[in-house]
Amino acid sequence: MEHTEDFYIDGAWVRSASNKTHDVIDPSTEKVIATIRMGTAEDVDRAVKAARKAFETFSQTTREERVALLQSILKVYKQRIPDVAKAISSEMGAPIDLANGAQAPSGLGHLYAAIAVLKEYPFEELRGTTMITRESFGVCGFITPWNWPINQIMCKVAPAIAAGCTCVLKPSEIAPLNAILFAEILHEAGVPKGVFNLVHGDGPTVGEALVSHPEVDLVSFTGSTRAGVQVAKRAADTVKRVAQELGGKSANLILDDADIERSVKSGTLHMMQNSGQSCNAPSRMFVPRAHYEKAVEVAKKTAESVKVGPASETGIAMGPLSSKLQFERVQGFIEKGVAEGARVVTGGPGRPEGLDKGYFARPTVFADVRPDMTISREEIFGPVLCMLPYDTEEEAIAMANDTQYGLSGYVSSKDLQRARRVASKLRTGMVHINGAALDPSAPFGGYKQSGNGREWGEAGFEEFLEIKAVMGYQPAEKKA
Structure with a gap:
């Protein structure tokens, strides 16, 4: 070049x-x-x-x-x-x-x-x-x-x-x-x-x-x-x-009427895309307690199906982390999750089997994560999914909002009106309902410590404009 x-x-x-x-x-x-x-x-x-x-x-x-x-x-x-x-x-x-x-x-x-x-x-x-x-x-x-x-x-x-x-x-x-x-x-x-x-x-x-x-x-x-x-x-x-x-620590709320297998699989694959190095990644998955163990098994199976390998090869779902520094950072978070008592469902510290060179991390799923754990509160920026159970919709919303971040959110439900209602209660700049894709014409940005201002579309365009008011531009009509 x-x-x-x-x-x-x-x-x-x-x-x-x-x-x-x-x-x-x-x-x-x-x-x-x-x-x-x-x-x-x-x-x-x-x-x-x-x-x-x-x-x-x-x-x-x-x-x-x-x-x-x-x-x-x-x-x-x-x-x-x-x-x-x-x-x-x-x-x-x-x-x-x-x-x-x-x-x-x-x-x-x-x-x-x-x-x-x-x-x-x-x-x-x-x-x-x-x-x-x-x-x-x-x-x-x-x-x-x-x-x-x-x-x-x-x-x-x-x-x-x-x-x-x-x-x-x-x-x-x-x-x-x-x-x-x-x-x-x-x-x-x-x-x-x-x-x-x-x-x-x-x-x-x-x-x-x-x-x-x-x-x-x-x-x-x-x-x-x-x-x-x-x-x-x-x-x-x-x-x-x-x-x-x-930064972001986006919540993925799977409601009790959602298709559990489909929603968990989709959320897990999304988390592993780009090796988890996306600010809006759905890194915290909230699942109803009644469906929790089934969801954990689906997440395990899905994460283990992710093919990891050199970025130059076709058919690879997940490449390496971007740098040695990033690799060491992600490994530190995974080790912290283990130390704080989260259950390693799959993955964990170290490189995937057969990859002894390159900054490859293992697609990792943690279950039984508590909201106060480091892996639940800090942005890992790696292929690490945290799964948390909940008992009521209100509890799930409260836990989702209990973060310094507010970039994105995800809601899955067969009831669109219910999903919209939950979306309206999330303190985030964006919400995806039932796996909806990003819209390049819609505002991209977050609440709280996820930033200020907006990018993409008309909102992003207006960031680059100053507003001027010219008074007296048109004479007022004279009274009769």
Whole structure:
């Protein structure tokens, strides 16, 4: 791959003055597959200044011009999907089938959504004699994670461009290769210079410089709640808008009238997808006590059916965790669950049988989990399902809401009205009823310490707009 040691600034590939590098590791093999150059505060400043200069003209482009630009990006992106999928699979361990079927195509959904919103969005509204206008927010700093990398890049960059903003992206250093391809795509699509800029680096250096830069108007961050707190603190001194999509510990409520086997199987497979490395994963499964042991057996059987192996192989349901650090973190949580007395139904510490190399974890199911256990309260971000019994619907809702997080929730019931009622009581930004899929046009985001602001669709687009009121826009009618 070209440009692995370059940054994309002001429409060109450039080198940093820094000699610091970072190896990109294939988590399936633990081998180095690329080396990137790590940026400095000076690189960030250069990129921000390019974005600031470009904003002067790009913010004045018409709706039609930006629609045409997004359609050009869409055309090139479609052609490069196989390259993006291969990069994601090799750098963060998504099975190649998942990378081709969901990871890489997720970018298309956000492009389509941004185009649809832009075509119809009412930028001006006359209220009496006052005109309410919505204008491009400014220069945006984006910090994106490694778990669904192109998804998080596109769901920020596409609406930002649609709104007439310019941006500087710092992708995760764990999974930077797809971001390089993304910059190539935007360059080929004819994105004006300075509108999109890419600087690699770590959080304490490049991330902090970007967040605290006085000429960055908005920061959009996706990552852990711990890191999100630091981002907010660094941004506070310059009073910039901060949008955050943070951690989650989502509850999956299986009601007593649900199809237990189907609901438990679906929830378990969902938990293991992407090796459990999804912020909205249904990691806490609440099951009626009367059906609990049956549910535990279904979860055990389902987890044991998940085929684990190298991400490059087709037919693999679960690849490795993204890095050595992530592997050690997940192992620590599994060991904590055992120590605190949770019942290991299947899985547990260590690698799956036959995989002695790579950052592979065992699909793990814990039963008899108490709400106060560490594995029930903290985000593990690995293939670990916690099962908790309940006696009443009210108790299940109370336990589901007893968390610092509030990103997503799941409800299964044969009675749709009942499922809707339970969904309305969950303190989460999203709820899936009976396994409903995510909607790229719907708001994505959470309550409480799962973040603030929203991404995706019209709500995500509006994050990149400022509101202006022009009074006296239309003279008041004279009285007769």
